[in-house]
Amino acid sequence: MQNYLKLLYILLLVSMLGCRSSKELIFLKDVEPNGVITGLSAKKTEPLLRSGDILYISIKSTSPEVNLLYNPESSMEVNSYNSTQKYITPASAYLYGFEIGKDENLNLPMLGKVKAAGFTQSEIEQVLQRKADETLKDAIVKVKLLNFKVTVMGEVRNPGIYYNYSNTINVIEALAMANGNTDFATIRNVMVVRPSPEGNKTYMLDLASKDMYSSEGFYLHPNDNIFVRPDKHKNIQLNGQAYSLILSSMSVMILVLGFVFR
Numbered sequence: 724m725q726n727y728l729k730l731l732y733i734l735l736l737v738s739m740l741g742c743r744s745s746k747e748l749i750f751l752k753d754v755e756p757n758g759v760i761t762g763l764s765a766k767k768t769e770p771l772l773r774s775g776d777i778l779y780i781s782i783k784s785t786s787p788e789v790n791l792l793y794n795p796e797s798s799m800e801v802n803s804y805n806s807t808q809k810y811i812t813p814a815s816a817y818l819y820g821f822e823i824g825k826d827e828n829l830n831l832p833m834l835g836k837v838k839a840a841g842f843t844q845s846e847i848e849q850v851l852q853r854k855a856d857e858t859l860k861d862a863i864v865k866v867k868l869l870n871f872k873v874t875v876m877g878e879v880r881n882p883g884i885y886y887n888y889s890n891t892i893n894v895i896e897a898l899a900m901a902n903g904n905t906d907f908a909t910i911r912n913v914m915v916v917r918p919s920p921e922g923n924k925t926y927m928l929d930l931a932s933k934d935m936y937s938s939e940g941f942y943l944h945p946n947d948n949i950f951v952r953p954d955k956h957k958n959i960q961l962n963g964q965a966y967s968l969i970l971s972s973m974s975v976m977i978l979v980l981g982f983v984f985r
Contacts (some may be wrong), residue, residue: 743903748910750895752775752931753857762936769843770944772868774827778839778905779810779867780851784859792832813886817870833858844868844890871924875901877951878908892943894928894935909954915940916948 746752754760772778782793809819821829827840829847834854839847848866855862871887881904894913898904910930917940919925926940935941943949 746873748904748906748908749931750910750930754933760933760936763939763942767939768942769845770846770891770942771840772794772823772842772844772870773840774823774825776823776945777816777869778823778829778844778847779816779865779869780821780829780831781865782851782855782859782862784855784862786859789859789862810869813870815873820869836965867943871945873897873946874948875951876948878905878953879903879951880905887943893941894930894943894949897943897949907950907953910951914949914950914952915943917944918946938968 780793782789784790809815821831823829823839827837827838829839830836831851834851837847837850837854839850842850844866849863851866852862852864855864867888871892872884873887873892874884875897876882878896882901885897887901894915904910911932913928913930915926915928917926924937928938928940930936940947
């Protein structure tokens with residue numbers, strides 16, 4: 724009887740050790756109220772363009788020919804083929820956007836080849852503005868990155884590929900797009916994998932600490948992959964029902980044996 728009681732005690736202890744505290748899911752636990760969190764400079768938060776990036780380029784001027792080439796939403800157009808509808812899906816953006824070639828250049832009508840890789844989106848917009856001003860009157864240039872996507876996997880509620888439509892995006896925003904982390908997530912070990920010409924770079928972020936704002940992996944780049952790892956007790960939590968059944972069976976067995984040997 725004592726052996727059975729010891730076994731029951733061990734099973735209860737294991738089930739208790741498998742429980743998690745809600746404190747393990749708290750973001751920025753080390754931040755004081757009314758504090759100031761420093762991070763990367765604004766210049767480092769916007770990713771650099773590279774070969775394979777696809778841009779939306781709009782140039783408005785007093786020239787109708789230029790408007791037809793670069794301004795798809797212009798009211799002067801009568802052909803819906805050149806409307807903004809051709810940019811609403813990744814496939815159509817791939818077909819109709821301006822891609823940075825392997826030579827790191829954009830090949831643009833009227834403007835010719837323009838070096839684009841290595842610039843941020845706002846910087847290449849300024850470069851094209853200067854080139855447009857050389858040949859066009861009252862030109863207004865707008866540039867947007869069309870294929871800024873990140874992949875969120877692991878312990879999130881809706882894993883998948885998400886497109887970003889602003890100049891920057893960080894890990895917290897990407898997790899919010901995926902409807903947040905699950906109760907099984909460990910937010911202290913979130914991995915960001917970033918493709919680069921030298922290979923895939925990895926960054927480990929502790930989302931419970933303010934130090935995450937200083938990591939180069941906090942602000943995401945196009946094609947980054949975010950992996951939210953499961954907590955080490957996930958298997959115990961997932962098998963909670965099985966453990967409960969075992970404990971119930973052991974309890975019944977102990978009662979029966981106690982009645983038999985009484």
